[in-house]
Amino acid sequence: MSSSRRLALLLALTFAAVTAAVAQSPTSSSNPAAPDQAQAGQTAGEAQGQLSVQARIRARRAQRRAAAIHEAYAHHYDAYAGMGYLRFEPGPGSPASPGVAHGPALERAHEYAWNVGLTRYYSERMGVTVDGRGYYGTAYVYNNGVTNSAITNPAISQYAALIGPTYRFYLQPKYSISGRVLGGFTYGNFSGDTNHSTTLSTDLGLWPNGSVFAASASIPVEYNLTPKVGLRVAPEFYMTGFGATEQKSLGFTIGMVYRLGKQ
Numbered sequence: 001m002s003s004s005r006r007l008a009l010l011l012a013l014t015f016a017a018v019t020a021a022v023a024q025s026p027t028s029s030s031n032p033a034a035p036d037q038a039q040a041g042q043t044a045g046e047a048q049g050q051l052s053v054q055a056r057i058r059a060r061r062a063q064r065r066a067a068a069i070h071e072a073y074a075h076h077y078d079a080y081a082g083m084g085y086l087r088f089e090p091g092p093g094s095p096a097s098p099g100v101a102h103g104p105a106l107e108r109a110h111e112y113a114w115n116v117g118l119t120r121y122y123s124e125r126m127g128v129t130v131d132g133r134g135y136y137g138t139a140y141v142y143n144n145g146v147t148n149s150a151i152t153n154p155a156i157s158q159y160a161a162l163i164g165p166t167y168r169f170y171l172q173p174k175y176s177i178s179g180r181v182l183g184g185f186t187y188g189n190f191s192g193d194t195n196h197s198t199t200l201s202t203d204l205g206l207w208p209n210g211s212v213f214a215a216s217a218s219i220p221v222e223y224n225l226t227p228k229v230g231l232r233v234a235p236e237f238y239m240t241g242f243g244a245t246e247q248k249s250l251g252f253t254i255g256m257v258y259r260l261g262k263q
Contacts, residue, residue: 068173072227073124075259082255084113086238089247090139090156090190091206106205108249109156111137115253119166131162131182131216133253139190141204154193154204158240160186160214178220180234186214188242207242215239222257230257 090109113135121127135158142152162182170177191201191209198209218236225231231254238249 065173068227069171070124072173072224072259073121073168073171073176074262075228076121076261078119078121078127078257078259079117080119080232080255080257081116082114082232082253084115084133084135084236084251084253086111086113086135086249086251088135088137088156088158088249090137091141091202091204092243092245093205107140109137109139111135111156111158111251113251113253115255124171125168127166129162129164129166129180129182131184132160133162134159139206141206151193151204154190154201154206156206157189157192158186159189160184162214162216164216166220173224175221175223178222180216180218180220182216182218184214185211186240187211188240210242212241214241218253228259230259231255232257 087108088111089106091106093105113133115131115133117129117131119127119129137156138153139156140153162184164180164182166178166180168176168178187210188207189209190206191198194200194204202208216236216238218234220232220234222230222232233252233254235252236250238251240247240249
C-alpha cells in the first residue's frame with residue numbers, strides 16, 4: 001500500500017514537471033524573436049527615411065536648376081556684337097593664256113570681320129536671328145596674268161545681311177549649345193585697290209563685284225557670366241555665290257551676348 005502511494009506521487013510529480021517544461025518551451029522560443037522583429041522594423045523605417053530625404057534633396061536640386069535655367073534664358077531678346085574670321089576663296093584665278101578660262105586658283109584669303117545681331121526668342125529654346133557682318137582681307141594674286149600691274153595683294157571686302165532660325169538644343173544654368181541656320185545676301189567689293197576698275201580686278205583673278213546669295217550654318221556655344229550677360233563663340237560654315245559658283249568657307253564668330261526683355 002505504501003509502495004503504491006509512493007508510485008502515484010512519483011507519477012504525479014513527473015507529469016507536473018513535463019507539463020511545466022512544455023508550457024515554458026514556446027515562451028522561451030518566442031522571446032528572442034521579439035527583439036529581432038523590432039530591430040528589422042526599425043531598420044526598414046530608417047531606410048525609408050533615408051530614401052525620403054534623398055528624394056527631397058534631388059527635388060530641391062532639380063527646382064534650383066530649373067529656376068536658374070529660366071532666369072538665364074527666359075528673355076525675349078538676345079543682342080550680340082563681336083568679331084569673326086573666315087578662310088575665303090577670293091577668286092577663280094586670272095586668265096593664263098588665250099583660250100584658257102582661268103589660270104591656277106588663288107590661295108584662300110584670311111578675312112577678319114565685325115559681327116552684330118539680334119535674336120527674338122519665342123520660348124526658352126526657339127528664336128529667329130537677324131545678323132549683320134562685314135569681312136575684310138587681302139588676296140594674294142601672285143599668279144596673275146596682268147604684266148603691267150604691280151598689285152599683288154589687293155584688298156577685298158564683303159558685307160552681309162542674314163536671317164534665320166536659332167534653336168537651343170542643350171541648356172544648363174552656366175552654358176548652352178545652339179544650332180543656327182541663316183540665309184540672305186552679301187555684297188562683295190573686290191576692286192578697292194584697282195581704282196574700282198572691275199576689269200582690272202577680274203584680270204587679277206578676283207571675283208567680279210556684286211550682290212549674291214549667302215548662307216551660314218553654325219553652332220553657337222554660350223557661357224553665362226551672369227543671367228543677362230554671356231560670352232559666345234560660334235564655329236561656322238559659310239557659303240557665297242560669287243562668279244556664279246559656290247564658295248564654301250570655314251570660320252567662326254565670337255562676342256558678347258546681352259539678354260533683355262524678361263518673359
